[in-house]
Amino acid sequence: MTTLTESSAAGIEDQREAQQKLMIALDVDGTLVDHDGHMSAAVREAAQAVVAAGHEVMIATGRSLNAMLPIIEQIGLDRGYAVCCNGGVTLRLDPQLPEGYDIIHKATFDPGPALRALRKRLPAAKYALEDEDGNFLSTERFQDASFGVEAIGVDFQTMLEATAVRVVVFSAENTPEEFNEAIEHIGLAGVTYSVGWTAWLDIAAAGVTKASALETLRSRLGIDPAATVAIGDGRNDIEMLAWAGRGVAMGQAPEEVVAVADEVTKSVYDDGAAHVLRGLL
Numbered sequence: 001m002t003t004l005t006e007s008s009a010a011g012i013e014d015q016r017e018a019q020q021k022l023m024i025a026l027d028v029d030g031t032l033v034d035h036d037g038h039m040s041a042a043v044r045e046a047a048q049a050v051v052a053a054g055h056e057v058m059i060a061t062g063r064s065l066n067a068m069l070p071i072i073e074q075i076g077l078d079r080g081y082a083v084c085c086n087g088g089v090t091l092r093l094d095p096q097l098p099e100g101y102d103i104i105h106k107a108t109f110d111p112g113p114a115l116r117a118l119r120k121r122l123p124a125a126k127y128a129l130e131d132e133d134g135n136f137l138s139t140e141r142f143q144d145a146s147f148g149v150e151a152i153g154v155d156f157q158t159m160l161e162a163t164a165v166r167v168v169v170f171s172a173e174n175t176p177e178e179f180n181e182a183i184e185h186i187g188l189a190g191v192t193y194s195v196g197w198t199a200w201l202d203i204a205a206a207g208v209t210k211a212s213a214l215e216t217l218r219s220r221l222g223i224d225p226a227a228t229v230a231i232g233d234g235r236n237d238i239e240m241l242a243w244a245g246r247g248v249a250m251g252q253a254p255e256e257v258v259a260v261a262d263e264v265t266k267s268v269y270d271d272g273a274a275h276v277l278r279g280l281l
């Protein structure tokens with residue numbers, strides 16, 4: 001493990017000599033934007049610069065589609081690919097398309113078994129689900145900016161019968177540690193999950209992560225694994241940072257995220273992503 005400084009682009013030059021184009025995967029919340037949703041000018045300009053330099057820059061976020069699109073626009077990304085819903089949805093970006101993108105892959109799953117098990121263990125939690133049509137169904141008027149659309153209040157039975165791309169569980173009454181204990185006790189099967197900063201749980205189809213979606217794109221583009229860079233801060237970035245040839249954890253990342261990274265940059269409040277991106281130019 002090394003700690004990244006502003007001038008430490010060491011090692012990347014050899015990569016760039018071997019292959020000019022890098023594949024750069026960027027988390028959003030806690031990486032490109034702070035936890036109030038603000039992107040600093042330094043981060044925005046650095047991201048725009050690596051896009052303009054011709055690298056394969058890709059957003060890789062837990063956010064849903066409509067919550068990701070403003071970030072893509074801010075960094076000037078109008079061609080290439082993007083990953084949202086923690087790998088559940090992959091987009092191809094093209095300004096000539098009617099909406100500027102099309103969905104090239106969507107991983108769905110049956111949320112019923114996980115929802116039933118979790119509700120027994122966490123009865124006070126709030127539940128939301130993104131269905132295969134991009135709608136959000138929720139209990140108890142549960143709403144979050146990461147959804148990108150207004151959630152539709154439904155009863156729990158309706159959620160059980162839906163086909164899901166993403167399930168979100170939140171509880172103000174539990175800690176992340178209690179969430180982990182609940183998950184271990186239940187033994188969630190047939191899904192992939194990650195616990196967030198608070199008592200927040202994201203669930204996707206089995207085997208689906210940011211890394212699984214990015215690896216499909218890397219293979220499609222023919223990019224050398226050594227020419228991949230990823231920056232992230234959350235537990236849902238662990239697989240992505242381990243996958244990348246150069247995985248960079250944000251300075252505020254929890255220990256288990258730092259443990260899988262190759263380097264640590266400054267925190268999101270000190271423009272850590274900008275320091276890394278400038279070093280790639």
